[in-house]
Amino acid sequence: MGSIGAAAASRSWTHRFTFVLLVAFAFGLMLIGKPDSVLVSRVRMMMMDITAPVINAVSRPIDAARETASDVRDYFALKAENEALKRQNDTLLEWQRVARELQAENASLRDLLNFQPGPKVSFVTASVVADTSSSFVRSLIVLGGTRAGVAKGQAAVTGSGLAGRVLEVGERSARILLITDINARVPVVAERSRDQAVLAGRNSDLPELLYLSRDSDVKIGDRMVTSGQGGVFPAGLPVGEVVSVTGGHILVQPFVDFSRLENIRLIDYSLPGILLNDLGVDTTKALSPAKAGTITSGASE
Amino acid sequence: MIRPSLGQQADIAWRAALPVGLTLLLMFAALLSWHLPRLGTIASALVLISVFFWTLHQPGLMSMWGVLSIGLIHDLMTLAPFGVGLLVLLIVHGIALWQRKALNGMPFLLIWGLFGVVAAGATLLTWLLVSFLQEMLVNPAQAFNLFLLELVCYPPLAYVFAWIERRLLPTD
Numbered sequence: 038m039g040s041i042g043a044a045a046a047s048r049s050w051t052h053r054f055t056f057v058l059l060v061a062f063a064f065g066l067m068l069i070g071k072p073d074s075v076l077v078s079r080v081r082m083m084m085m086d087i088t089a090p091v092i093n094a095v096s097r098p099i100d101a102a103r104e105t106a107s108d109v110r111d112y113f114a115l116k117a118e119n120e121a122l123k124r125q126n127d128t129l130l131e132w133q134r135v136a137r138e139l140q141a142e143n144a145s146l147r148d149l150l151n152f153q154p155g156p157k158v159s160f161v162t163a164s165v166v167a168d169t170s171s172s173f174v175r176s177l178i179v180l181g182g183t184r185a186g187v188a189k190g191q192a193a194v195t196g197s198g199l200a201g202r203v204l205e206v207g208e209r210s211a212r213i214l215l216i217t218d219i220n221a222r223v224p225v226v227a228e229r230s231r232d233q234a235v236l237a238g239r240n241s242d243l244p245e246l247l248y249l250s251r252d253s254d255v256k257i258g259d260r261m262v263t264s265g266q267g268g269v270f271p272a273g274l275p276v277g278e279v280v281s282v283t284g285g286h287i288l289v290q291p292f293v294d295f296s297r298l299e300n301i302r303l304i305d306y307s308l309p310g311i312l313l314n315d316l317g318v319d320t321t322k323a324l325s326p327a328k329a330g331t332i333t334s335g336a337s338e
Numbered sequence: 339m340i341r342p343s344l345g346q347q348a349d350i351a352w353r354a355a356l357p358v359g360l361t362l363l364l365m366f367a368a369l370l371s372w373h374l375p376r377l378g379t380i381a382s383a384l385v386l387i388s389v390f391f392w393t394l395h396q397p398g399l400m401s402m403w404g405v406l407s408i409g410l411i412h413d414l415m416t417l418a419p420f421g422v423g424l425l426v427l428l429i430v431h432g433i434a435l436w437q438r439k440a441l442n443g444m445p446f447l448l449i450w451g452l453f454g455v456v457a458a459g460a461t462l463l464t465w466l467l468v469s470f471l472q473e474m475l476v477n478p479a480q481a482f483n484l485f486l487l488e489l490v491c492y493p494p495l496a497y498v499f500a501w502i503e504r505r506l507l508p509t510d
Contacts, residue, residue, distance in 0.1 A: 052402075055402065059406055060429070063409070063424040066421030067420065067467070069420075070419060080414060084414040084415060088366070092369065096370045099370065166370075167369045167415075168370075169369055169416045169417055171382050172379045172476075172481055173464070173465075173476055173480065174418055204417075212417065240476060
């Protein structure tokens, strides 16, 4: 009986010792995960590559059910929408005529100025398979990796505007760091007043404008677009609208609705700036001119 | 002694893997792109609740190795500062294991109350560690939202888990 009791006590001590070791291991991971994020990033990419196709397969029936429900709702709205679209189409055709005229005029003026065109933009459209946002992180996983031509640092945009940038890339999947994440910094400019600032994520729905000059004239309703500084995003991408100016804090409502993202366009603008680190990088800091990402597939605009 | 057949062994194995498997399944289900606003925090909340519940009720099937694998996969999938989720889950597992005998047979409200205290501590610790590793104070409102979500989700999830435990798992 005594030996059984001793064995149980020994097992209990071994268990406690192992538990303490595991807690120390978790502490160790926190420490190595911080400075050596390349290693953690690689393991994360492998994990994403394994799980993203599975998550995508599982989410298909959910998407199908949602689409069916949406189709039924849409059916009733179709007639009114059709009328509106016909009117819009007439307007757009008129705009197309104007655009063609301007295009021809632009071409002739460029000819006169001996204008050097910038690099061509290429893109990959990828579907969002997982929303890995939490209280402390804002990110998504998309189905599209190096095989499809996705590269780290590419801008992630939707029809509404800038959503984020590619943070990690695996072979078949990539992780997008959203502009609402606490690590995201986007150099922006107010469309009306031309005041420059940095849009900083706060892990909430409304990122904040930082480093505005004291005499800036930013007001509620002002549209913010990328300024192109830092060489990560090109100038002029729509980002969001100022919704609150209180006590020196200026909050911006992004144009992109992050909760309803289904597809995202990953664009390579072939800009000279690159991102130095995975996280915590201030993209407004001077970035070394280096190689731009190379797209192997995708259409050109 | 009669050796169990292959079918019996498989049956025992899947039941033994149920708490850890269910936790991972819930986490991945929460990570699916549901296109619903503010759903992001739910994966972390579900994982914490599941680890606490199963450690309390089936400690043999939610071992520290199970918590280790759940914590690692959670941290890899969610882009949280690496190791933070694992550390917090291990501590929650340790507390649940330590309080297990004292809570045995106690009314549900008391267990829920203890979970509230553990969840508050776990969320506070996560917030502090994330702020420390990010070198900036993370919005405390987000941490508070996570805590509220954990508190509110505990009763319905505990009810479902208890049903699964009664139906599918051997008594401890």
